[in-house]
Amino acid sequence: MNTNKLYNKxxxxxxxxxxxxxxxxxLATFIAARxxxxxxxxxEALPIYRLFINGIHIHHFxxxxxxxxxxxxxxxxxxxxxxxxxLKIAALYGIGLGFTFDEFGMxxxxxxxxxxxxSYDAIVIISLILISVIYFPNSWRWIIxxxxxxxxxxxxxxxxxxx
Numbered sequence: 001m002n003t004n005k006l007y008n009k010x011x012x013x014x015x016x017x018x019x020x021x022x023x024x025x026x027l028a029t030f031i032a033a034r035x036x037x038x039x040x041x042x043x044e045a046l047p048i049y050r051l052f053i054n055g056i057h058i059h060h061f062x063x064x065x066x067x068x069x070x071x072x073x074x075x076x077x078x079x080x081x082x083x084x085x086x087l088k089i090a091a092l093y094g095i096g097l098g099f100t101f102d103e104f105g106m107x108x109x110x111x112x113x114x115x116x117x118x119s120y121d122a123i124v125i126i127s128l129i130l131i132s133v134i135y136f137p138n139s140w141r142w143i144i145x146x147x148x149x150x151x152x153x154x155x156x157x158x159x160x161x162x163x
Contacts, residue, residue: 017134018086018087018090019090019130019133019134020134021087021090021091021094022090022091022093022094022097022130023094023127023130023131023134024094025090025091025092025093025094025095025097025098026094026095026097026098026101026126026127026130027098027127028094028098029094029095029097029098029099029102030098030101030102030123032098033060033098033099033102034102037114041114059103059106059107060099060102060103061099061100061101061102061103061104061106061107063096063099064095064096064097064098064099064100064101064102064103065096065100066096067092067093067095067096067099067100068093068096068097068100069096070092070096071089071090071092071093071096072093074089074092075089075093097126101119101122101123101126102119102123103119104116104118104119104122104123105117105118105119105122106119
C-alpha cells in the first residue's frame with residue numbers, strides 16, 4: 001500500500017469525525033504541554049508562566065477542566081448544531097482532555113510531581129480507547145449491544161420479582 005492510500009485510509013477518511021478530532025487535539029495538547037514544561041523548566045530555555053491565586057499555583061489541569069466544562073456545556077446546549085460546530089466543540093474537548101490528563105498523576109495522587117508515570121499511563125489508555133472507537137467502531141457497537149441485553153435481562157428479572 002503506498003503512502004497516499006495509507007494516509008487517506010488512516011487520516012482523511014476520519015478527519016470529519018468527532019472522535020478523530022478529539023484524539024488529534026488531545027495528543028497535540030499533551031505533546032505541546034510536555035514539550036513546553038520540559039524546555040521551560042528542565043532546559044530553562046523559555047520563561048515559565050505560572051498563575052498564582054492567593055499563593056496557590058494553578059496547574060494547567062485546572063485549565064483543562066474549564067475546557068471540558070465549556071465543551072460539555074456547549075455540546076448540551078447546542079445539541080442540534082452543524083457538523084462544523086460539533087467539530088469545534090470536539091477540538092475544545094480534546095484540548096481540555098489533553099491539559100487535564102497531562103497532570104493526571106498529580107491530581108490522582110495529590111503530589112506535586114509533574115513527571116509521574118501515572119500521567120503517561122492515562123494518556124496511553126485514553127489514546128487506545130479513542131483509536132479503537134475511531135478504527136474499530138463495530139467492536140464497540142457489539143459491546144454496547146451485549147451490555148444492553150444484560151441490562152434488559154436484569155431489568156426484566158427485577159420487574160418479575162416486584163410482581
